[in-house]
Amino acid sequence: MNLDSRTELLNEFVETCRQAELSITPQRLAVYKALLRSDNHPSPDMIYKSVLPEFPTISFATVYKILETFDQNGIISKVTALHNKLRYDPIKEHHHHIICVKCKKIIDIKSDDLDKLPIPSEVKEDNELIDFTVHFNVICSECRKKD
Ligand SMILES: [Zn+2]
Ligand SMILES: [Zn+2]
Structure with missing residues (x-):
């Protein structure tokens, strides 16, 4: 930021x-x-x-x-991440996350392509979609070096 x-x-x-x-x-x-x-x-x-x-x-x-x-x-x-630890985000603009499963680092990414992701019908059928965030679970470069 x-x-x-x-x-x-x-x-x-x-x-x-x-x-x-x-x-x-x-x-x-x-x-x-x-x-x-x-x-x-x-x-x-x-x-x-x-x-x-x-x-x-x-x-x-x-x-x-x-x-x-x-x-x-x-x-x-x-x-909301896979690991059970609450984390807060001060960025309000729509964005997505790259999450390292090892060190739990969270990196913000912006992507017009992801924002236009086709929404599955199960999501839209009976619901009103408010928002969505894509999480990419990775092992980051730093953690890869440690292995
Ligand atoms: Zn890492
Ligand atoms: Zn974020």
């Missing part, structure tokens, strides 16, 4: 909070900034550790609750 899009997302965050009537507390701001600082779809634990230096007294439960609030208000989204 480059700096421009970070600033843009931060502005958007402030705006979304205003619309949702969520007050922007110092803790909430710190959690959101921690999300933006991380380039790798952080887990609640990673975010907690990243906020600690600034807020030594904040609890994991508080951080977790803030993330849930963000998710409920569409500020961030959960990445």
Whole structure:
């Protein structure tokens, strides 16, 4: 994520909070900034550790609750992956994921071709499709080197 899009997302965050009537507390701001600082779809634990230096007294439960609030208000989204670890994504633009099954690294990709993927009829039949994300499970180059 480059700096421009970070600033843009931060502005958007402030705006979304205003619309949702969520007050922007110092803790909430710190959690959101921690999300933006991380380039790798952080887990609640990673975010907690990243906020600690600034807020030594904040609890994991508080951080977790803030993330849930963000998710409920569409500020961030959960990445559903094969491994049972919750990971958050601050990028709102439609994108897909390359996931390393070994080191759990998640890389964002944008692809017009994937966005145009034919949707199977089972999906569309009785349902209203909201969104979809393609996950490519890989063993990344770094992990391949280690083997
Ligand atoms: Zn890897
Ligand atoms: Zn992503």
